[in-house]
Amino acid sequence: MSEEIVEIVVITPEMATQMLRRNTRNRKLREEHVRDLAGKMARGEFQFNGDAIRWSRQREILDGQHRLHAVARSGVSIRAVVVHGLTSDSQVTMDRQNRRTLGHHLDIMGESNTRTLTATLNLAVQWDRGVRSKLGTSAHRVPSYEEAYDYLTHNPGIRASLDAGKQLASRKIMRAATGAFLHWVFSRINVDATEDFFDRLISGMHVDEDDPVWALRERSKDLRTGKMESPATLVPLACKAWNLYRRGKGVRFLRFRTSGDCPETFPEPR
Numbered sequence: 001m002s003e004e005i006v007e008i009v010v011i012t013p014e015m016a017t018q019m020l021r022r023n024t025r026n027r028k029l030r031e032e033h034v035r036d037l038a039g040k041m042a043r044g045e046f047q048f049n050g051d052a053i054r055w056s057r058q059r060e061i062l063d064g065q066h067r068l069h070a071v072a073r074s075g076v077s078i079r080a081v082v083v084h085g086l087t088s089d090s091q092v093t094m095d096r097q098n099r100r101t102l103g104h105h106l107d108i109m110g111e112s113n114t115r116t117l118t119a120t121l122n123l124a125v126q127w128d129r130g131v132r133s134k135l136g137t138s139a140h141r142v143p144s145y146e147e148a149y150d151y152l153t154h155n156p157g158i159r160a161s162l163d164a165g166k167q168l169a170s171r172k173i174m175r176a177a178t179g180a181f182l183h184w185v186f187s188r189i190n191v192d193a194t195e196d197f198f199d200r201l202i203s204g205m206h207v208d209e210d211d212p213v214w215a216l217r218e219r220s221k222d223l224r225t226g227k228m229e230s231p232a233t234l235v236p237l238a239c240k241a242w243n244l245y246r247r248g249k250g251v252r253f254l255r256f257r258t259s260g261d262c263p264e265t266f267p268e269p270r
Contacts, residue, residue, distance in 0.1 A: 003057060003085040011053070011080050016071035019053070023061045025091065025108050029069065037070035041078060046070075052081040054091075062091045089149075102145050106152075113162050119177030120165065121148040123231055124158060124184060132266040133258075136231035158184050167202045174220045178231050182238050189269060190246075197245055210250030216241035219254045239267040246270060 011019075040046040053064035061068070064080070071078055091108065102121070106114040123136050125143035128151070134140065143151070152158065158180075165180030173179070179198075186194040200206055200213040207214040216238055223229040236256040244251055257264045 005084040006052075007082050007084075008079060009053075009082045010077055011068070011071055011082075012077045013072050013075050016068040019061060020065065020068050020072065022055075022059055023065050023068070025056070025060045025062060025088070028107075029065065033066050034069045034073065037066060038074040041070055041074040041076040046076075046078060048079045050081055052083045054086055055082070055084045056088045056091075057085050058088065060088070062086060062088070102148050105145060105149065111159075113166070113176075116162055116165060116176045116180060117152075117159070118148070119175075120158060120162065120180040120184065121151055123177065123181040124155070125151050127181070127185065132236075132268075134232045135235055157187075161187065164198045164202070168198075171202065172221065172224060173201065173217060174224065174229060174234060178229070178234055181231070182235065185269060186242055193246060197242065208250070210252050212241040212244035212249070212251050212254070215251050215254045236264075236266055239269045242269050243267055 009015075037046065051064075051067075053067065054062040056062050067078070067080065091105065101118070103114040103118045106117055111117055122143050125147050126135055126140055129140075131140050161180040161183040162176070164183040165176035165178070168174050168179035169176035183194060183198055186197065197213060200211070201217055204214070204217060207217075219237055220229065220234055223233060237254045240254055240256060241251075256267070
């Protein structure tokens with residue numbers, strides 16, 4: 001039996017203030033939007049359009065905080081649809097017209113490093129779809145909110161890879177999301193090898209001139225200096241370095257040919 005209840009309610013400023021005490025799961029308030037709504041309410045311009053104030057089964061506000069703040073601030077009562085009994089996870093689908101991003105939703109869910117986590121999840125979802133060429137570019141569909149959030153739910157270990165990405169970015173070796181994504185991909189193959197590979201990549205220590213980890217480190221820094229670093233460019237180079245490292249082979253310079261007489265197939269990490 002459905003637990004949802006839908007009703008049309010006249011929300012007074014006093015009611016709005018009480019409701020906002022349950023506002024614990026929303027993104028940061030956009031003050032400009034509240035001022036705009038409050039002004040329209042005060043001038044009699046605000047119209048009932050069916051947009052809902054949405055509540056979770058745990059009595060938390062999932063959507064509608066800006067309207068409630070505007071009612072409380074303007075001192076004007078409004079009619080609104082109020083929906084009770086929604087699942088907390090349904091919040092990920094709400095408020096698209098205000099461009100609520102996956103990062104906003106992750107922030108609401110209490111995640112940290114949400115910008116890096118968002119970009120890492122987008123790469124990971126594409127990778128697990130089988131995308132290799134032009135990974136992370138507009139050539140492929142960006143994962144939906146639902147896909148990315150579902151991926152995080154089923155792969156919580158990806159959070160642990162963010163630290164490696166952060167350390168690589170702080171040393172200007174590669175972007176945090178690219179580093180975190182690579183750490184995640186390699187850790188699913190061999191955890192111990194991944195930790196050794198990334199310790200060397202981050203520190204630059206215990207590597208020889210023909211060490212593939214050193215070659216990746218220098219190549220990545222060169223690409224970043226030339227503003228050519230992107231997942232599409234760097235990921236295949238990193239996978240080549242990883243495979244060489246795993247086989248105990250040396251290399252002084254990494255390249256990946258996508259065109260010409262001898263284009264290479266993607267070096268699937270082993």
